[in-house]
Amino acid sequence: MALPRERLTAEAVQLxxxxxxxxxxILSPLALAFLADLHRRFDSRRRSLLAARRERQARWDAGELPDFRADSAAIRESDWTVGPIPPALRDRRVEITGPVERKMVINALNSGAKVFMADFEDSSAPSFANQLDGQVNLRDAVAGTLDYSSPEGRHYRVNENPAVLVVRPRGWHLPERHLTVDGEPMAGALVDFGLYAFHNARALHRRDLGPYFYLPKLECMEEAALWDAVMAHAETGLDLPPGSMKVTVLIETLPAAFQMHEILHALQSRAVGLNCGRWDYIFSYLKTLRGHRDRLLPERGQVQMTVPFLKAYSELLIQTCHRRGAFAMGGMAAQIPIKGDADANEAALAKVRADKLREVQAGHDGTWVAHPALVPVAQAVFDAYMPEPNQRDVERGDVRVSREQLLAPCTGTITRAGFDNNVEVCLRYTAAWLDGQGCVPIHHLMEDAATAEIARAQLWQWLHHGNLEFPDHAPIDFALFDQALAAHVHRLRDSAHPGAGRADAAATLIRRLIHADTLADFLTLPAYEQLA
Known part of the structure; x- marks a missing residue:
């Protein structure tokens, strides 16, 4: 195995x-040496790409708008396809996602979904203990030794024919401060990817199961090309054939929507699809266009996938993927079962069915759910309308998506209930995150970092652009926000909700971010400094 010498660990890596x-x-000397090698080879390039993000955002804040790139038109206009799709990924009609907590991993693998996306990112609070325990859990899952006994004495184990495992590392922007190389914190993305690949890649490759990855938060083809270079280098170091590592890319940023062809091309030998990361995409729309008053969105409950700018994004993704021979994956159903209220539960399931029907009829090859109970609901829809393993033959030649369509805001209102819900979700999610929990059920929806970010970004925009009103003409102002936040802090502090003990710390952080003159790029960056 062509790995760096073990002495590199003692000299370069600090734990x-x-x-x-x-x-x-998990943190064996050779594993740490592998991480140090990745850091030294690729971190300066990563930092340069993050600097380029900031430069682009400054131009957009000054009045420019995102657009399709002129310098990559040849990639969009020429004929090419991605590489062959591995057999294990040819039917992905329902995928379940969730954090890498041990019991959740077992339940997801046993859920009946075709794929389980094990998430080190938006549904996980990246405490070092959480990240390392997740690596232990996935190593055991790959080895076939994963089990769990609850405090109540119930025993869980992985059944025969589990879901195919796909791992989502953290985005390029997130640090891992518990591991430094040459005095610099490592990228969370390289830590998550590197540890999983080091311990599992060869075993998975021997069984024709990857390793497979979901790549989050990319904004441009250069960021995709960096992942390609990282994986190519890792394949060499782990004695794997080139292209063994396969990826699906989440198109969950507004800039990336203008570079779908380019992102697939940058990962051509290993790309198998793109995914409509709808919640992060809405957040990215808000963040990217934060300086444009004419691009404000109504409350998030009114921003559904049927509104024009999201419909255009979804259809462009389907058309792009199928033209290139890749999978077009649909988005997340965030609903969770409502116990004790059959009518409310059926209404929630009806929303899931309608959403999945829209996706399969539009041409998506599969979809996401957040809860095992939704797997049969989503699968029934895809089974009825997609009898084949996928529908990459649906070309969607009727789709014509312009820059203006991707940028057009949708109409709607901001109600008192919608405003208050955003405050509550921001606070409760942040408090739970600070307490180590990265996905939180709130009002029968599974909230993760992406949905909390929508709530935060909307509050910031509504308050900082000023002179906005509720339908009854009452003003939307900072006094109202401060009052709502104080009320929710009081309720959370006295509740049994996750994060109740971190209510005050969360409120202080949210108040600072909402009152700040500039919308912070990510909630999780300042929150990370307070995470164990």
Whole structure:
């Protein structure tokens, strides 16, 4: 195995934590050497790409708008396809996602979904313990030894024919401060990817199961090309054939919507599809266009996938993927079962069915759910309308999507209930995140970092652009926000909700971010400084 010498560990990698024995096995000397090699080879390039993001955002804040790139027109206009799709990924009609907590991993693998996306990113609070425990859990899942016994004495194990495992590392922007190389914190993306690949890639390759990855938060083809270079280097170091690692890219940023062809092309030998990361995409629309008063959106409950700018994005993704021979994956159903209220539960399931029907009829090859109970609901729709393993033959030649369509805001209102819900979701999610929990059920929806970011960005825009009103003409102002936040802090502090003990810390952070003159790029960056 062509790995760097072990002495690199002692010289370059500093561990700023006290892992337990199981976690220490993940942080073996050779594994740390592998991480150090990735950092030294690729981190400066990553930092340059993040600087380029900031430069682009400054231009958009000054009045420019995103557009299709002139310098990559040849890629969009020429004929080419991605590489062959592995057999294990040819039928992805329902995928389940969730954090890498041990019991959740078992339940997701046993859910009946075709794919389980094990998430080190938006549905996980990236404490070092959470990230390392997740690596232990996935290593055991790959080895076939994953089990769990609950405090109540119930035993869980992985059944025969589990879902195919796909891993989502953190985005390029997130650091891992508990591991430094040459005095610099590593990228969370390289830590998550590197540890999983080091411990599992060869075993998965021997079984024709990857390794497979979901790549989040990309904004341009250069960021995709960096992932391609990282994986090519890792394949060499792990004695894997070139192109063994396959990826699906989440198109969950507004800039990336203008570069779908280019992103697939940058990952051509390993790309198998793109995914409509709808919630992050809405957040990115808000963040990218934060300086444009004419691009404000109504409350998030009114921003459905049927509104014009989201419909255009979804259809462009389908057309792009199928032209290139790739999968076009649909978005997340965030609903969770409502116990004790059959009518409300059926209404929630009806929304899921309608959403999945829209996706399959538009040409998507599969979809996401957040809860095992939704797997049969989504699968029934896709089975009825997609009898074949996928529908890459649906070309969608009727789709013509312009820059203006991708940027057009939707109409709607901001109600008192919608405003208050955003405050509540911001606070409760942040408090739970600070307490180590990255996905939180709130009012029968599974909220993760993406949905909390929508709530935060909307509050910032509504308040900073000023002179906005509710339908009854009452003003939307900072006094109202401060009052709502104080009320929700009081309720959360006295509740049994996740994060109740971090209510005050969360409120202080949210208040600072909402009152700040500039919309912070990510909630999770300042929050990370307060995470264990």
């Amino acid at each position: 700023h934590a006290q892992p337990n024995p199981a976690q220490q096995a």
